[in-house]
Amino acid sequence: MxxxxxxxxxxxxxxxxxxxxxxxxxxxxxxxxxxxxxxxxxxxxxxxxxxxxxxxxxxxxxxxxxxxxxxxxxxxxxxxxxxxxxxxxxxxxxxxxxxxxxxxxxxxxxxxxxxxxxxxxxxxxxxxxxxxxxxxxxxxxxxxxxxxxxxxxxxxxxxxxxxxGNTDDYWPEDLRAAIEPVNARIYDTVNNGVYKAGFATRQGPYDAAVAALFDSLDWLEDRLSRQRWLMGDRLAEADWRLFPTLVRFDSVYHTHFKCNRRRLIDYENLWDYTRALYQHPGVAATVRLDHIVRHYYFSHESINPHRIIPINPILDFDSPHRRG
CATH class of the missing domain: 3.40.30.10 (Glutaredoxin)
Structure with a gap:
C-alpha cells in the first residue's frame, strides 16, 4: 500500500x-x-x-x-x-x-x-x-x-x-469492563486474525492465525446461541466492531485469505446475528460489497496476481432472522 x-x-x-x-x-x-x-x-x-x-x-x-x-x-x-x-x-x-x-x-x-x-x-x-x-x-x-x-x-x-439529541450508548459505563476483553479477543483473532492468515508468508504463522480465528468463531457461535447480542440484551460496541469482518467473510476472507475451514453461513447463530445487524436501521447503506470484493481481489497482487474477480456466493442479508 x-x-x-x-x-x-x-x-x-x-x-x-x-x-x-x-x-x-x-x-x-x-x-x-x-x-x-x-x-x-x-x-x-x-x-x-x-x-x-x-x-x-x-x-x-x-x-x-x-x-x-x-x-x-x-x-x-x-x-x-x-x-x-x-x-x-x-x-x-x-x-x-x-x-x-x-x-x-x-x-x-x-x-x-x-x-x-x-x-x-x-x-x-x-x-x-x-x-x-x-x-x-x-x-x-x-x-x-x-x-x-x-x-x-x-x-x-x-x-x-x-x-x-441521540443518546443511544454503545459503550455504556456499566458494560465497559465486560466489553473490553471481548473487543480484545475479537480484534486479535477475528478482525485482525483474518489479515494475519491472509498476509502470512510462511506456513507456521498462517496455521496459528487460522486456528485462533476459528476457535474464536466457535466461541462466538456458542455465545450467540445463548443470548441475543454479544453483551446480552443490549447492542454494544463489541457487536459493531465484529460486524464488518463477518459481513466480508464469505465473499473475501473465506477464499482470498484462505480462512476456509467453514463459511459464515455454516454457523447458524453467527449468520442469523449478522443478518440482524445488517438489517438494523441505517446499517445496510454502509455495506458496499462491490467495493469490498473489488478492493481485495484486485489490490492484493501478491495473493491474486492475475486480479481475477471471483463469481462469489449469493448472500441474502435481508432474509428474516430470529433476533427480534
Whole structure:
C-alpha cells in the first residue's frame, strides 16, 4: 500500500510481512479526540470541540476499519453533521486515490485532492508513516483529528449527543469492563486474525492465525446461541466492531485469505446475528460489497496476481432472522 517517508511517497508494497512470515499491523499516527467541549481526550491534544459541519470523514467502503466509523455515523444520527468522502476501491502503487470511475467513489468532496496521502500531508507536511482509512479531518484547524477507528467510534458514540439529541450508548459505563476483553479477543483473532492468515508468508504463522480465528468463531457461535447480542440484551460496541469482518467473510476472507475451514453461513447463530445487524436501521447503506470484493481481489497482487474477480456466493442479508 506504500507509505510516506519524510513527506515523500514511496510505493514499497505492503511491507507487512517480515522475515518470520507473520503479519503485523502498523500503529495509527493521529490520536486526538473530539469532545463535547473541546477538552483533551485520553490521548493527543485538546481543542477539538464537537460542532456541526466542522469535521469530515475520509473512508474506503472496502476497509473494515473505516466501515466501523460509517456505522457509528449512521447509528448516532451524524450524517448531516459530518461529511464523507469515499476513496476508489483499488489500492495500488499510489495508495488510496480519489478517482471517481467506480460507482460510489465520491472523490475528495472537501479539498478536491487526488490522493489520500494529500490529506495526511496537509496535516503534517514532513510525515513518515502509512496512509490508511479512516481519517477524521478538522476543517477549522486544518488537520487530522484521528486515524484510529476504535477511537473515532467512541467519539461518535457520545461527543455529539448534545447536538443530535441521540443518546443511544454503545459503550455504556456499566458494560465497559465486560466489553473490553471481548473487543480484545475479537480484534486479535477475528478482525485482525483474518489479515494475519491472509498476509502470512510462511506456513507456521498462517496455521496459528487460522486456528485462533476459528476457535474464536466457535466461541462466538456458542455465545450467540445463548443470548441475543454479544453483551446480552443490549447492542454494544463489541457487536459493531465484529460486524464488518463477518459481513466480508464469505465473499473475501473465506477464499482470498484462505480462512476456509467453514463459511459464515455454516454457523447458524453467527449468520442469523449478522443478518440482524445488517438489517438494523441505517446499517445496510454502509455495506458496499462491490467495493469490498473489488478492493481485495484486485489490490492484493501478491495473493491474486492475475486480479481475477471471483463469481462469489449469493448472500441474502435481508432474509428474516430470529433476533427480534
Amino acid at each position: 506504500g507509505k510516506l517517508i519524510d513527506g515523500r511517497w514511496s510505493a514499497d508494497g505492503n511491507g507487512s510481512a517480515p522475515t518470520d512470515g507473520a503479519f503485523r499491523r502498523a500503529e495509527s499516527t493521529f490520536r486526538n479526540w473530539v469532545t463535547p467541549d473541546g477538552a483533551p481526550g485520553p490521548s493527543g491534544q485538546g481543542g477539538f470541540r464537537a460542532e456541526a459541519g466542522r469535521y469530515h470523514l475520509y473512508v474506503s467502503y472496502a476497509c473494515p476499519w473505516a466501515h466501523r466509523t460509517l456505522i457509528f455515523r449512521a447509528l448516532k444520527g451524524l450524517t448531516d453533521l459530518i461529511g464523507v468522502s469515499v476513496t476508489h476501491p483499488d489500492l495500488l502503487d499510489d495508495g488510496w486515490t480519489f478517482r471517481t470511475d467506480f460507482p460510489g467513489a465520491t472523490g475528495d468532496t472537501l479539498h478536491g485532492t487526488e490522493f489520500l496521502r494529500d490529506i495526511y500531508l496537509r496535516a503534517e507536511p514532513g510525515m513518515t508513516g502509512r496512509v490508511s482509512t479512516p481519517v477524521l479531518w478538522d476543517g477549522k484547524r486544518g488537520t487530522i483529528v484521528s486515524n484510529e477507528s476504535a477511537e473515532i467510534i467512541r467519539m461518535f458514540n457520545s461527543a455529539f449527543d448534545h447536538l443530535t
